[in-house]
Amino acid sequence: MNPTVVGLRAGVRRGGIEIRQSLVNVQDLWNYFFPNLTFLVVMFFMRDATVPGTTFSLSARTLPSVLGGGLAFGALVTMMMALTIEREDGTLLRAKAIPNGMLGYLVGKVVQVSGMTLIGSVILVIPGVLLVDGVELRGPGAWLTLLWVLVLGLVACLPIGAILGSLFANPRNVGVIMLPIMGLVATSGIFYPITTFPVWLQWIGQAFPVYWLGLGTRSALLPPELAAVEIGESWRHLETFGMLAGWAVLGLVVAPIVLRRMARRESGSSVAARKEKAMQRIN
Amino acid sequence: MTIAETPGRTSEPAGSPVEQPVLDVRDLRMRYGSTDVLTGVTFTARPGEVLALLGPNGAGKTTTIEILEGFRMRSAGEVAVLGADPAHGDERWRARLGVVLQSWRDHAKWRVRELLAHLGSYYLPYSTDQIRRPWDVDDLIDAVGLNPHAGKRIGQLSGGQRRRLDVAIGIVGRPELLFLDEPTAGFDPEARREFHDLVHRLTDLEQTTILLTTHDLDEAEKLADRILILAGGSIIADGSADQLSRRMSSEAEVKWSRDGQRFVHATTDATTFVRELFQQYGDGIADLEVRRASLEDTYMALVRDFESGRSLATLREFEEASR
Numbered sequence: 068m069n070p071t072v073v074g075l076r077a078g079v080r081r082g083g084i085e086i087r088q089s090l091v092n093v094q095d096l097w098n099y100f101f102p103n104l105t106f107l108v109v110m111f112f113m114r115d116a117t118v119p120g121t122t123f124s125l126s127a128r129t130l131p132s133v134l135g136g137g138l139a140f141g142a143l144v145t146m147m148m149a150l151t152i153e154r155e156d157g158t159l160l161r162a163k164a165i166p167n168g169m170l171g172y173l174v175g176k177v178v179q180v181s182g183m184t185l186i187g188s189v190i191l192v193i194p195g196v197l198l199v200d201g202v203e204l205r206g207p208g209a210w211l212t213l214l215w216v217l218v219l220g221l222v223a224c225l226p227i228g229a230i231l232g233s234l235f236a237n238p239r240n241v242g243v244i245m246l247p248i249m250g251l252v253a254t255s256g257i258f259y260p261i262t263t264f265p266v267w268l269q270w271i272g273q274a275f276p277v278y279w280l281g282l283g284t285r286s287a288l289l290p291p292e293l294a295a296v297e298i299g300e301s302w303r304h305l306e307t308f309g310m311l312a313g314w315a316v317l318g319l320v321v322a323p324i325v326l327r328r329m330a331r332r333e334s335g336s337s338v339a340a341r342k343e344k345a346m347q348r349i350n
Numbered sequence: 351m352t353i354a355e356t357p358g359r360t361s362e363p364a365g366s367p368v369e370q371p372v373l374d375v376r377d378l379r380m381r382y383g384s385t386d387v388l389t390g391v392t393f394t395a396r397p398g399e400v401l402a403l404l405g406p407n408g409a410g411k412t413t414t415i416e417i418l419e420g421f422r423m424r425s426a427g428e429v430a431v432l433g434a435d436p437a438h439g440d441e442r443w444r445a446r447l448g449v450v451l452q453s454w455r456d457h458a459k460w461r462v463r464e465l466l467a468h469l470g471s472y473y474l475p476y477s478t479d480q481i482r483r484p485w486d487v488d489d490l491i492d493a494v495g496l497n498p499h500a501g502k503r504i505g506q507l508s509g510g511q512r513r514r515l516d517v518a519i520g521i522v523g524r525p526e527l528l529f530l531d532e533p534t535a536g537f538d539p540e541a542r543r544e545f546h547d548l549v550h551r552l553t554d555l556e557q558t559t560i561l562l563t564t565h566d567l568d569e570a571e572k573l574a575d576r577i578l579i580l581a582g583g584s585i586i587a588d589g590s591a592d593q594l595s596r597r598m599s600s601e602a603e604v605k606w607s608r609d610g611q612r613f614v615h616a617t618t619d620a621t622t623f624v625r626e627l628f629q630q631y632g633d634g635i636a637d638l639e640v641r642r643a644s645l646e647d648t649y650m651a652l653v654r655d656f657e658s659g660r661s662l663a664t665l666r667e668f669e670e671a672s673r
Contacts, residue, residue, distance in 0.1 A: 338454070
């Protein structure tokens with residue numbers, strides 16, 4: 068039996084086990100439901116507002132937008148948090164002490180974070196489509212678009228999360244990066260059409276994958292007329308594919324280098340030192 | 351110093367006299383910035399041997415063990431662990447090692463049995479005819495005494511139970527060489543006793559070679575075939591507990607009572623002294639007690655000697671420099 072295949076399979080199993088654990092854990096359930104229920108409540112209250120220049124419901128536009136933006140945000144932040152926390156608590160060191168353990172660990176994280184993010188999406192979308200009108204998958208083309216946008220979006224965002232996660236040794240410092248990420252979501256036209264923002268802000272939004280994921284999910288779930296309020300009055304599928312794929316390639320090239328560097332530094336004494344530090348903060 | 355077996359332990363495996371050492375460390379050096387932590391550590395371990403690495407805090411025990419585990423790069427020296435350089439050990443090599451880590455709160459949501467089965471599965475492709483990997487999960491849980499807790503979430507285990515789980519994770523791949531860094535820190539006496547029984551079982555049944563660090567000298571004496579004392583970045587003593595105390599030619603303490611009076615006498619030759627005592631007083635002797643120098647006495651003497659030697663050397667250097 069090929070040890071690498073064994074490591075890969077163990078990783079997939081590991082991800083599955085950790086997804087299952089997240090479904091019976093109060094903290095994780097809260098993380099699944101709280102943000103999504105908040106979005107749904109907000110959408111409910113703005114059900115009478117319309118997209119500027121159209122008669123289309125603003126909340127119906129927001130739902131697919133939040134699906135894409137939330138997926139990007141969830142994948143990025145969950146991956147980042149998981150890596151910093153599990154480096155501090157020694158999970159990563161355990162993986163390092165086991166043959167092909169690092170491979171299994173990383174595959175497990177990808178499966179776990181993807182799964183958890185998609186579960187969050189389902190929790191948002193199912194009540195969402197019942198709540199607002201005009202959001203639907205019109206034909207197999209729309210299904211296909213949704214599929215490739217979600218998959219490519221995850222592949223673009225997970226490595227960025229892993230890179231950010233390996234930069235912070237202390238989970239309590241992650242807050243430093245959380246604010247810019249939230250700011251990025253705000254400038255990415257998730258909650259309000261990006262065309263209403265100043266042009267320089269539009270350029271910042273378009274540089275990152277969050278905007279493109281939101282655009283992609285909107286293109287799959289909204290009627291074609293709504294493309295009129297987007298930049299260039301088009302869903303820009305080619306550009307979406309190009310930008311998401313670009314980020315994915317960049318991430319997949321850089322992440323292994325950064326992760327390897329991070330893993331190399333792990334040892335019993337580095338985990339012990341972090342434990343010592345964390346204990347001091349508690350006392 | 352030559353190596354001799356401690357009587358009563360049969361850790362000598364049948365094999366050729368020129369068998370490969372499991373650990374072969376020569377002139378290992380480690381320097382952080384301008385500080386030398388290890389200034390030339392040399393020792394070997396044969397298959398099935400249990401080595402205890404003792405030394406004051408900051409002597410470099412953990413650094414040494416982490417270099418051997420392949421978790422830390424060394425500055426200089428030659429190191430072979432199971433015949434390979436740990437700095438370039440591959441996954442096959444990794445599968446033959448066991449590392450017992452001091453866990454804290456990792457895998458808190460996992461159940462004991464679930465985690466052991468998962469971590470064990472990575473070892474399956476490294477199973478050989480001689481060594482079946484991984485250890486059967488139920489047997490392993492039984493061996494470390496976690497049977498009543500097999501279905502518990504790891505976050506709910508007590509400190510002692512967690513340490514047993516740490517040991518179980520360390521040995522789930524049936525390692526040929528096991529590293530234990532302060533394995534019983536924070537154990538109560540009962541847990542400590544159970545842990546010692548487990549280590550004896552490992553070395554007797556599995557022929558596992560073990561390198562452990564500890565501050566508990568009693569533990570070192572109980573578990574180890576050979577004791578290495580690390581001080582000032584190098585090994586200052588290497589031998590069985592008996593050899594070390596003989597090397598220090600420390601005195602034994604003889605206590606007895608005669609006519610209701612208690613006596614204490616220190617001697618380097620307790621046997622002769624006691625024989626003469628009986629020849630002289632015969633039945634008059636009661637409450638006889640002979641206490642050899644404990645490992646603790648020997649250890650303290652060795653480290654003290656070493657430190658005063660070092661301060662003498664410093665003094666000499668100073669005198670030479672000021673001349």
